Amino acid sequence: MQLCYKLEYLLALAHLASALTATIPTVAPSGAPVISPSLISLSLEQDRWTDWSGTTSRNEFFFNTLDNLKQITGKPPHIRIGANSEDHTDFNSNVQFAQDIFPAASATVPYPEATNITVGNSYYLTARFLPPGTHVTWGVNFGQNNITAAFLEARSIKDAFNSPALKSAGIVLDFIEIGNEPDLYRNNGLRSSSYNSTQYTQEWIRFANNVSAAAGISATSHTKFIGASFAGSSHGAGFSPQAIFSAGILDSAPGKLMSTISQHRYSGSFCSGSEGLLQDLMTKATIRGNLSTFSPDIAATRQRGLDYVLGETNSYACHGAPGVSNTAGAALWTLDYALFAPQIGISRVFFHEGVGFKYNLIQPATLTRSTLDGSSLPTPLPPHVQPQYYAAVVAAEAIGSTGLSQAVELSVDDPTVSGYAFFEGGKLVRALFVNFKAFLASSAARGVVHISLGFAETSTRASNITIKRLAIEHADDTSGLAWGGQSYETPNGRKSGTLITTTGSVQSGFDIHDTEAVLITFD
Numbered sequence: 001m002q003l004c005y006k007l008e009y010l011l012a013l014a015h016l017a018s019a020l021t022a023t024i025p026t027v028a029p030s031g032a033p034v035i036s037p038s039l040i041s042l043s044l045e046q047d048r049w050t051d052w053s054g055t056t057s058r059n060e061f062f063f064n065t066l067d068n069l070k071q072i073t074g075k076p077p078h079i080r081i082g083a084n085s086e087d088h089t090d091f092n093s094n095v096q097f098a099q100d101i102f103p104a105a106s107a108t109v110p111y112p113e114a115t116n117i118t119v120g121n122s123y124y125l126t127a128r129f130l131p132p133g134t135h136v137t138w139g140v141n142f143g144q145n146n147i148t149a150a151f152l153e154a155r156s157i158k159d160a161f162n163s164p165a166l167k168s169a170g171i172v173l174d175f176i177e178i179g180n181e182p183d184l185y186r187n188n189g190l191r192s193s194s195y196n197s198t199q200y201t202q203e204w205i206r207f208a209n210n211v212s213a214a215a216g217i218s219a220t221s222h223t224k225f226i227g228a229s230f231a232g233s234s235h236g237a238g239f240s241p242q243a244i245f246s247a248g249i250l251d252s253a254p255g256k257l258m259s260t261i262s263q264h265r266y267s268g269s270f271c272s273g274s275e276g277l278l279q280d281l282m283t284k285a286t287i288r289g290n291l292s293t294f295s296p297d298i299a300a301t302r303q304r305g306l307d308y309v310l311g312e313t314n315s316y317a318c319h320g321a322p323g324v325s326n327t328a329g330a331a332l333w334t335l336d337y338a339l340f341a342p343q344i345g346i347s348r349v350f351f352h353e354g355v356g357f358k359y360n361l362i363q364p365a366t367l368t369r370s371t372l373d374g375s376s377l378p379t380p381l382p383p384h385v386q387p388q389y390y391a392a393v394v395a396a397e398a399i400g401s402t403g404l405s406q407a408v409e410l411s412v413d414d415p416t417v418s419g420y421a422f423f424e425g426g427k428l429v430r431a432l433f434v435n436f437k438a439f440l441a442s443s444a445a446r447g448v449v450h451i452s453l454g455f456a457e458t459s460t461r462a463s464n465i466t467i468k469r470l471a472i473e474h475a476d477d478t479s480g481l482a483w484g485g486q487s488y489e490t491p492n493g494r495k496s497g498t499l500i501t502t503t504g505s506v507q508s509g510f511d512i513h514d515t516e517a518v519l520i521t522f523d
C-alpha cells in the first residue's frame with residue numbers, strides 16, 4: 001500500500017512538473033525572417049466602421065488601444081476595413097457617414113453584419129482619427145457586380161486620403177481590395193453556382209481598370225491593389241493565387257499594380273452554433289497545421305515577387321465561439337499563431353473584428369446585448385479590451401522598436417510549449433515561450449515546466465535574464481489578465497498598475513506554468 005501510494009504520488013508529480021531544454025542561437029540564423037512591427041494588425045467589418053473611428057470626434061478608447069501598441073513598436077497596427085459588408089456597400093454623396101440596415105439579432109449571431117450599407121464621403125474621412133502613421137487597406141464592392149458602386153467608393157477613398165487631415169497625419173492607403181472572399185460568391189448567391197477563377201479574373205481586371213483610374217493607382221503611386229482575399233485555398237483549379245496567376249491576372253495592366261496577396265483563415269466555425277473546446281484551439285500542432293495549409297500558395301506568391309499576408313483571420317468563423325474565442329486561452333492562441341506566421345512567409349496577420357463579435361481584441365463601443373447569446377445586458381458594457389488584446393501587447397514587446405528585428409521559432413521538444421528567439425542587429429535580445437496546456441477553472445492542479453536555457457554557440461554573453469509573465473488565472477477566464485502585473489482592462493484602454501518583472505540567471509532557467517506566456521530578456 002505504502003509503496004503504491006508513493007509511486008502514484010511520484011507519477012503525479014512527474015506529470016505536473018517537467019523539464020525541457022531550449023537551445024537558443026545567440027546570433028540570428030541566416031534567413032531568419034524580419035518581423036513586422038505591425039505583425040498583429042486588425043481587419044474591421046466596415047458596416048460599423050464609424051463606431052471604431054468616431055464620427056465628428058475620435059473614439060478615444062479605440063485610438064488609445066492602437067496607440068499603446070505604437071508606443072511599444074513605434075508603428076501602429078495596420079487596419080483593413082471592409083470584409084463581408086464591403087460587398088453590400090453602396091455610395092451616395094448625400095449620406096453623412098453611413099446608413100445601415102441590420103437583420104435581426106439571434107443567440108448565435110448577436111451582432112449581425114448589415115445587409116445594406118450606404119456610405120458618403122465623410123465615412124471615409126473618419127480615417128483621420130486613426131493614429132498618425134497608420135497604414136490602411138480599404139475594400140470596395142465587387143460582390144454586387146455594380147461597377148458604379150466600386151467606382152464611387154474608390155474615388156471617395158482617394159479624396160479622403162488626399163485630404164489635408166490624413167496627409168498631415170501620415171495616414172496612408174496601402175491597398176484597395178476589390179471584393180471580399182470572391183471564392184464564396186458561387187455559394188452565397190453573389191454569382192452563379194458555376195462561377196470560377198477564370199471568370200473571376202476577367203471581372204477583376206475590368207473592375208480594377210476602372211478602380212485604378214478612380215483611386216489614382218499607378219506604377220508610381222504608393223497605393224496598390226491587394227489581391228485574392230479568398231476565404232480559403234483549394235491549391236488547384238479552384239480559387240487559389242496559383243489559379244488566378246495562371247488565368248493571367250498579373251499580366252493585365254491593373255494586375256501589374258497588385259503587390260500583395262491576401263488570404264483568409266479561420267481554424268473552425270461557429271456558424272451553426274456548435275461549440276468548440278478551448279484546448280482544441282490552444283494546440284501547438286493545429287496552429288501549425290492551419291497556417292501551413294497556405295505554404296504552396298505563399299511559395300507561388302513569393303515566386304512572383306509579391307508579398308503575402310493573412311488579410312482576415314481569427315479563431316472560429318461567424319464571429320467566434322463562446323467560451324473559446326473570448327477567453328484568455330485565445331490570447332495564447334493569438335500570440336503563437338501570429339508569431340508562427342512569419343516563420344512560413346506570412347508578413348502580417350489581420351485579426352478580424354466587428355462590434356460585438358466574440359473574438360475581438362477590442363470592443364470599441366458600448367454594448368447593450370451579450371456578445372455570447374444576444375440577451376439584453378442588465379447594464380450597458382462600456383468599451384473594453386478582451387483577452388486577445390494582450391497577445392498584441394506581448395508580441396509588440398517581443399518584436400521591439402527597431403523595425404528590423406528578426407525571429408526564429410525554437411525547436412522545443414514538447415507538444416504543449418512553443419518558443420521563439422528575437423534578434424536585433426543580428427544579436428539575441430529576447431525569447432518568448434508559450435505553454436498551451438489549458439488550466440481551466442474546473443482543472444484540479446496546475447502543471448509547470450522548467451525550461452533550461454542552452455545556447456547554440458559558446459557564448460560570453462551576460463548571464464542574467466529578466467522574466468516577464470502574462471499571468472492568466474484560468475484559460476477560460478474572459479478578463480483579469482495581467483502582463484508584467486499590468487492591466488489594460490481600464491476605462492480608457494491605457495495600462496494601469498506597477499510593472500512587475502523578476503530577474504534570474506541563464507544558468508537557472510525559469511518555470512512556465514500551464515496557460516502562461518513568458519518573455520525572457522537577455523542582459
Ligand SMILES: *[C@@H]1O[C@H](CO)[C@@H](O)[C@H](O)[C@H]1NC(C)=O
Nearest residue numbers: 089090091092146148149152
Ligand atoms: C449601383 O451602385 C450605385 C452606387 O452605390 C447605386 O446608387 C445603385 O443603386 C446601384 N445599382 C444597383 C442596380 O444596385
Ligand SMILES: *[C@@H]1O[C@H](CO)[C@@H](O)[C@H](O)[C@H]1NC(C)=O
Nearest residue numbers: 087088089101115116117144
Ligand atoms: C438591400 O440589398 C439587397 C441586395 O443585397 C437588395 O435586394 C435590397 O433591395 C436592399 N434593400 C434596401 C432597403 O435597400
Ligand SMILES: *[C@@H]1O[C@H](CO)[C@@H](O)[C@H](O)[C@H]1NC(C)=O
Nearest residue numbers: 147148151209210211213214
Ligand atoms: C468607371 O465606371 C464609372 C461608372 O460606370 C464610369 O462613369 C467611368 O467612366 C469608368 N471609368 C473608367 C476609366 O472606365
Ligand SMILES: *[C@@H]1O[C@H](CO)[C@@H](O)[C@H](O)[C@H]1NC(C)=O
Nearest residue numbers: 195196197198199237238243
Ligand atoms: C470557367 O468556366 C469557363 C466556361 O464558363 C471555362 O471556359 C473555363 O475554362 C473555366 N475555368 C476553370 C479554371 O475551370
Ligand SMILES: *[C@@H]1O[C@H](CO)[C@@H](O)[C@H](O)[C@H]1NC(C)=O
Nearest residue numbers: 267268280281286287289290
Ligand atoms: C485547425 O485548428 C482546429 C482547432 O482549432 C483543428 O480542429 C483543425 O484540425 C486545424 N486544421 C488543420 C489543417 O490543422
Ligand SMILES: *[C@@H]1O[C@H](CO)[C@@H](O)[C@H](O)[C@H]1NC(C)=O
Nearest residue numbers: 462463464465503504505523
Ligand atoms: C547579475 O545579477 C547579479 C545579482 O543580481 C548581479 O550581482 C550581477 O552584477 C548581474 N550580472 C550582470 C552581468 O548584469
